[in-house]
Amino acid sequence: MIDTLIEKIKKTQAPIVVGLDPTMKLLPPQLLEAAYRENGENVEAVSQAILAYNKELVDAIADLVPAVKPQIAMYEAFGIPGLIAFEKTVKYCKEKGLVVIGDVKRGDIGSTSEAYAQAHLGHVTIGESEYRGFDEDFATVNPYLGTDGVKPFVKVCAEEKKGIFVLVKTSNPSSGEFQDRLIDGRALYEHVAEKVVEWGAETVGENGYSAVGAVVGATYPEQGKLLRKLMPKSYILVPGYGAQGGKGADLVHFFNGDGLGAIINSSRGIIGAYQQEKYAKYGAENFADAARAAVLDMKADIASALG
């Protein structure tokens, strides 16, 4: 799957992943109102509006980007109906040829991580048949429990030709609280990065990258520079561009000399573009066109930064 992602990045010339992270505040009013009229003001209506929102967004950007990253928490907040919208979003995006990174940040003891890996990347066996739960192409994984919490994901990646991104240095303001602390003279995130290399060693694909990538926030460009070098064969998923404050110029060092090695996420900056002054002319009715314009601007910003 890492090779598929790389091929799509090359084809679109866009190392960009769009975060499909719907919230009540981002949902265009006309979609919510239509769903309320049909279902009443309830969670089923909201979930229907979320799916309609995602589908219009995907239709507008599918030719521009290689991948999307739905953040499952935003769907989980709406319980079972929300998770049904997540499941249908994943399926729709895959039908449209997009690589789907499930931003699930799971991680547990071995037997439990195995169940999460089955849920998001693999399958369970029922009688004679295989059942696939959410079936994303990639998932994000939390490393706090160490190797035996991550290995079950790597095993499923190898079996199913899928991939993971392990949290190394996250984009949030307090990420340094534990991740930056020095252990034998090096930050915790460096130690995690070392393990990312180890965990992915057996899964390097034809483009020279492993199925085990890393998450490193755009908001920490200096750390990104160091981590790029520490994990030469790991793709870096870079959140924090746009709404969280990261800029195009900060991104250069997340890439390798081959122009590959990083994929930059923007969520609110794209899907909520219609609410920004810059794209206000589109109006809520044309939120998907605003998203497309924001993707094109982001693409230009990154291309210009990469020179």
Next chain:
Amino acid sequence: MIDTLIEKIKKTQAPIVVGLDPTMKLLPPQLLEAAYRENGENVEAVSQAILAYNKELVDAIADLVPAVKPQIAMYEAFGIPGLIAFEKTVKYCKEKGLVVIGDVKRGDIGSTSEAYAQAHLGHVTIGESEYRGFDEDFATVNPYLGTDGVKPFVKVCAEEKKGIFVLVKTSNPSSGEFQDRLIDGRALYEHVAEKVVEWGAETVGENGYSAVGAVVGATYPEQGKLLRKLMPKSYILVPGYGAQGGKGADLVHFFNGDGLGAIINSSRGIIGAYQQEKYAKYGAENFADAARAAVLDMKADIASALG
């Protein structure tokens, strides 16, 4: 909710939580076969069998223990139908008067953790009404992202009178890989413990314990002893007893002098008791009686260890 949990522990005289972690291997064959006959060999049948299994287990043990801990991964592996079984399990356990600890190990950047907190402990507002997703009483939380990944959970705990258990020192073999590493002469788990105290400081209830507890594995009794002292007002959720190798005698130091402060989890050891030689006489048909016997034995083991 921490006060409710403590009252129930006192009433049952059992600092025990039963892990409801169903797997294909643990499901009693008669439940699976009945569900297959009704639905065919599919995921809906398995989810129906899981719910039936949990209900019989809960009916057999609800008078003996204060709490249950369903591990969401085991349900998530069966996709939406599995998560419906999780939702119904939570509801059923609460109806039976049990405190429900959702073992979800969520944790993300602030806005995303807020969505997870809404999903598992709080609610979202839709029009004029509140919608509660999974509505557990407690949730487990991963601390890797630091304060701003945990605070949204604490806020919801305060608003909804609920609680969390933060992963401090997990029970798995590789937990030391990062958690034991020394930072300024003290293990990472000690630094996390210090933050657990800080995060919970404003939420101490009438029994002297805060809404922010900690997870510390039974498999690490020495660390448990130290962590007990570092977090005097935090309840410790202790997994790893039984199937993972922890013994009653290892547990003493997880408790405070008041006899409170810890709640010990057993999952497979209880719900899969019928598959163990010791309880084989019950047979698969009477799996719930086997579970009851195993709870009584665990209760005696812990009581004897606590002397």
